[in-house]
Amino acid sequence: MKVTFILLLSILSVTTESFAHGPSRQKVVEKIVINAPIEKVWDSVKNFQNMNWHPAVMSTEGEGGNSIGAKRTLTLGPGATIVESLEKYIPAQHKFFYRIIDVDTAVIPINNYSSWFKLNETSEGHTEITWQGAFYRGYMNNNPPENLNDKAAIAAVTSIYVSGLSELKKILEE
């Protein structure tokens, strides 16, 4: 009886402990300046159905073109896919907004991700790309394992942004 009681107490305290932290939405903003005119940069990123410029993306398949609600599936590797939908598309301002509608946290340790991809002309006539995302970590409850915590989510998104933007710079400045 005593043992049971102590066990019960320790379970209760673990439960309380496991509720100690709640998920807060996280954000990442990465920018890069590309020595190329804005229309040239826009031409290489404006097609929502082709994200193959990103070094991590093997192929893009989808439907709906660049219309609101268009879908695309990015394949990163065998069995590793991300399904995204286009929410806003404003070519006059060289920007679009999309969200991930399906991804396994083993592929990217995030939930409820949305992102703006924006181009701006600099005063020197170059192009600044801003890629910014809002998301929750992979593990939505408390006390996440290390690979699914806030830090892991931020690191994963940052790495996708940095590698994609530096690849674009390389391609477009060649």
Add this chain to the structure above:
Amino acid sequence: MKAFIAGLIIASSFNSVLLAQPYAFITNQGDDTVSVIDTHSDEVIKTLTVASGPAGVAVNITGSTCFISSPDAATISVIDSQTLSVSHTFTSGSGPLGIAISSDDKHLYVVDWYEGMLRIYNSEDYQLLHEIKVGKSPAGIVTHPNGQSLYVANRDDDSLSVIDLTKFKVVNTIKLGHKPFGLALSYSGKWLFSANVGSDSVSVIDTVTLHEVIQLQTGSSPYAVTTSIDDKHLIVSNQKDDSISLFDIGSWQARGRIAVGTFPEGLSAHPDGKRLYVSSWFDNEVYVLDTVEFKLIKRIATGNGSRAFGRFIR
């Protein structure tokens, strides 16, 4: 001449009362701070460090105290408006989020996101007085001006819990739109509004019949709702549309949208009846909107991840 001087003195002291503008307390979830904006100058006059991940806010009726919920730390921070300092911090459940004050300033209401629990505290000594089970993932809470009812939006149940504050129990549960988050009541107490994140709409509830009279289409992912001081307009922050929607109360006609920065979230109307303050979670700013002209008049830099979920100006 004497009368003229007396008039001047009266005018100047009257003026100083008028100039004592309220503060806006903005929770910055990403850097564990609260930005205090003096709404006279519309500048941040102080930044206070509070417990980890502050989200919810409730300024009491007299404006003397501001309560801040930190779901990450599972605490409530109490800010003294006179000294602009944190006077007390106490533990509340596992993830306190929505927070509000009673119409007589005596009770503090806090809902717990993880536990689906409403907690009622004495607002002076922070003693826990009641625990009332509500729905799943409760977020917004609001009190009826008559002091008898409290409403809770249960985000993951698509429902509203109606709590009788004389009996301290849930007396009704009704259906709202998908994923209701922020709540507001008209100043008259006649209408209750919920921002339904999942259905891009606002449910309009008659507080007497508890029936939904209409569901208004908003921009993408509405987060918070409030009304203008004169009860003429309903104001909604559209998180993923980077805009504020306006509707006429009663006719429920859409008045249009005002473009603001990225992820607009918390909303509070200024008591002058002319200004509205909106926090931007992504851009770390607060926008001051002119609600007479329906336009953006100022942007104020705050801290990282400004949420300001609740009544942050009195």
